[in-house]
Each structure stands twice: as C-alpha cells, then as structure tokens.
Amino acid sequence: MNTQSAATSLTDSVAPLEAGAHVIAAGFLREAPVLVTGDGDVLIAGTRHQIGADAALVAKLAADAIILGDDRGRILRIGADGTQAALADEKGRWIDALALGPDGAIAWSCGKRVVARDGKGKVKELAAVSTSQGLAFRPKGYQLAIAQNGGALLWMPNTEAPPDKLDWKGSHLDITWSPDARFVITSMQENALHGWRLPEKQHMRMSGYPAKSRSLSWSHDGNWLATSGADACIVWPFGSKEGPMGKAPRECGVRPTRVSAVACHPGSLVIAIGYEDGCILICRLTDASELLVRPPERDRPRDSVTALTWDAKGKRLVFGTAEGAAGVLTLP
C-alpha cells in the first residue's frame, strides 16, 4: 500500500473546516456540512452556533435537523438555520446515548432510564436494569434495541409487553440493526462484536479485535458490516442467511495504526476509513483498491478521526478529528 502516491490521492478535493474542538458528530443538513464538537458548538455551513451547555455528548443528524444530547441533560433539536428547541430535559444527567428512528422518532438514555419519543411527541420510558450507551431503532417499525450489561433488549415502546431479552454475558456498548432487521449486532467491552440472528436469537461471536470496535457501518445493500478497532477495517459478510458464521471477514485499508471510524458509501461497495493518526482512506470492497483522502498527521500522532459521514448521494464525505480538525471531500 502506498498512501503517498499522487496518482491515488484525493487530497486536493478536500476543503478544510475548522471545528476547533473534539468533533463528536459530522454530517450534512440540506447539503450544508455540519460538525458538532464536544465543547457544545454546532457548525452549520461554517457558521458557529452555541447551545448554551458546556458539552455536547451525543448528536445525530436527521433529515432536517440536528438532534443533540448535552451535559445538562437536554435533548435539543437544531434546525438548518440554527434555531434551537429543547425536546426534553433530564435535569443535569448526562445523556449517554441517542438514536433516531422512523417518522421523527427519537430515543435517548441517561443512567438506567431509556426514553422513546415518537414523531408526534408522545413519550414512553423504560427503567432498565443497567445503564445503556447504545440505542438503535429497527429500520422499519417502532422498536428500539438497547445495548446494556449482559446483552440487549428489544423494546416496543407502544406496547405494554416487557422488552424481549437478548442475553450474552459481558458489557455491550454500541448497537446496530442490519438494514433488513434480521441481525442485531453489539460492540463489547471485551474487544469483540456480538450478534443475534432474529427471530431465533442465534448467537454470533465476532472476536479478534485488538481494541474496542466503536464504529459500525452497514453497506448500502446490507450484505456487509464494516467495523473499526483493528489495524484494518474489518468487514463481516452478512449476505447469506447465517450471517458471518464460519466465514472470514475481509480486511480493507491495512495500515500500522488503528481504524477509529468507518462509513460505508450509500450507493456502492466503497468504505471510508478513518484512523487514529488522522489518516483517511477510501477503499473499494470488490478489489481492495485504495484512495487517499487525508494523509496522517505526523506531528499529532493521536489525532483520531472521530466522525466520518457520507452525504445521501455519496458525492461528499465530511470528517472531524479529536483535535478539532475537519474537512469535506467532494468526489471529482
């Protein structure tokens, strides 16, 4: 591999942005690049908006707004013009996790409390047995997957039924559904992924990571799950009925440093891969060919790529780092 070759470089197509602090989320809002920093600033198309908190902890981009949880326990909705509205107030508790669902639904957790708010503003809450830092809505329908200690819960907020339990020993961190909702996957404290094939709850263990895998991204066709946490992007095959069991994962973008963020392209089998040294590559899954988006930062070796998101058409890629660097790649 050669990250220096000009022939395979897209670095000239990157427009830098100045985030100024740890970037916790990046994306696009009506074509405008958006960055959210840990200091609680929201940058929309280069304009900085302050949220009046000391820290933004979690943030996600909806179609027409940024949804954000802060250290004062507020859930804020920030429109493309920067207008802010508080959707909820957990009175000083940190918001630990946030998920966006169909039809404007939002879910968040703080401590052992999990709250789901549907698009009409109707709120339901669940007292979980342990805290959660991973929430994900089922791609269709109003069902929330909750990662926690000892496994995961599948909760239907609009029914009185208790949540369905997916048990597996250990502490589960992030959680994601496959696009066809046949699989639920969690990342774990023990440097592994765990999965359940539904509805049988068949277990899948995906281990061998040297660090926690905290960034998970499904390919547009749902056949692959790209993951961080190793010295390459580990891509698990989910195309068959059994999922990845008994199959070896693909490895993309092997470099002597860890992958910190991954983002699958919305229309082709291409993965954007961010590393702990600030380097970003784009890799094609079919032939493992690589393009350089951002070279490693030699003087700041720990400036991890912390946010990496494609726009809906897959023409632009926005990224941010732990030290507050950011930029937008526009594909030529």
Place this chain on the structure above:
Amino acid sequence: MSDKIPVTVLTGYLGAGKTTLLNRILTEQHGKKYAVIVNEFGEVGIDNELVVGADEEVFEMNNGCICCTVRGDLIRIIEGLMKRKGRFDAIIIETTGLADPAPVAQTFFVDQDVQDNARLDAVVTVADAKWLSARLKDAPEAKNQIAFADVILLNKVDLVTPKELDEVEARIRAINPYATIHRTERSQVALDAILNRGAFDLERVLELEPAFLEEDNHHHDEHMQSVALKIPGDVDPEKFMPWVNELVQRDGPNILRSKGILAFKDEPKRFVFQGVHMILDGDLQRDWRADEKRESKIVFIGRDLKLDEIRAGFMACAA
C-alpha cells in the same frame, strides 16, 4: 505518561467527611479545575459544569478473572470527559460510603481507552476518628477502604481525646502501615497533600523499612496484613515477573494492593509497578540516580496473606 489526566479516588465510610472535602475542593481558589464524578446528585451543593453524576455500575470483565470487576459508568464518563480535554486539570471520583474501592481502581488498569488517557494518582480515604474503630469491627467495607488508601484523612480529631486518637491511628497502621495519614478537623487539609501526588506516595511507601513495620504491630489485625520486603540490590526479571504474576493470579482475591520499585539486572531504569487484586501494571520509569542505592522493594496489603511464602518467593528472585 505526563499528559495523562491524574485521577484521585475519594473513599470513606458514611458520614466521615467526604462531601465536606469535595465541597472544599470545588470552592477553594487553587487555580486548578477538577472534573468531579459524584455518586449522588444533590449532595455536592455546587453548580459546577464539571460535576458528573455516576451510577456505580460494577460489572465483571468477561476475561476469566473472577475478581476483575470494573465500573462501566466510569469508563463511559471518562470517555465523555476526554471529548473536552484541556478544560480541566484532574479528575476526582467520589465513591459511596459502602463501596469497595477495587472496581474503581481496576478500571484504570483494565480498560485500554481509560488507561491511554488517565492514570490513577491516589486513593484518598476519609476516616472518622471517633467511629472508625467501631466500623473496622463491624463493617468490612470500612476496613477495605483503609487497606486500599494511599492517603488517609483522619478526620474529626476534635471529637476525640489524644489517647483515642493515637489508638485509632494505631489501628489504621495495623491494617495499612504505608498510607500517609493527615489528622484533620472538618476535612481541612492542604489540597496538594492529597491531589496530584504523582509517584510521591509510592516512593514514600517504599522508603519505610520493613523492620519498623514488624516492631510496630501492637494492633495486629487478625485478617488484614501487609508485608514489605527488600532486596538490597538487583532482582532478575526472568525470575521476578513469573513469580509475581503467579502470586497475584493465585492469591489475587486476597491481595488488595501491591506496589513495588525494582532494580532489574542490567537495566539502568527503575521498574515501578502497582496492582489491585489480580491486576498488575508496571513499566520502566526514570533512571536510577548516581546517588541512589539500587535496591528492590515490594509491598502487599491483603487478607490472610501467606507471609513466609511471599518472603521466600521474593528473596529467590534476587539477581
């Protein structure tokens, strides 16, 4: 190492004076900013941007080590704080009065992300001079907190007679001869005596002569012991590492804390380690100075330790 955020763990049985101390740290002018992780909201009466409520969520690591418990909520909170690096100088973690300090301490050795960003500076235990002796008899948590401490605030000394005070201090020494003890009223202590101690307390611990400890054991605690051993020269790392690893693997549940500074054969740098139960964390630090005597010292504090066996095992590691 120096760019890691120092973390002070504040323990103490119910009512000993932890909250008073915490409020002082948050209100006094000392030019430093502390992120404080508290167990109960509302107890600390300060509206501070860097006060975080915790859930005291302890879980077992799924790594086959039964006593290896960590605080999951701490891992998450520290991850969150690291997204605002530069806004604070140090972290203080308050634990509940009934908490075992081990999971908190182990979190700093077991979780790689936490270890990359933060280091355990000291366990500070606030003890009530009037009630500690009684608690040591009826509350195993209180004894654990004393055994774990690097620094002990013997608080509310104004409520006891000098004789009672000496008595309770002797009881503390019987459990933990190595902690620095400060006698205080209303938790009044210079903050630099408890915060950001660096390796200072470890150095001090290991300066104590083992002989002193044996003579002073008037209040021998039946179950909690400590052992300090010295080899007046180098040890062989090929012998020492397997021995100490096997020891903590086998007796880890009973070993609350372990510490050591060692001179490895043919190694110009000092090897410094500390541990909690089965977990050991050590590395080569600064060079031995020319005016320093190369020697190897270790300390274990724990329950029902097999002192003779540990002594024989360590002595056999001499180079």
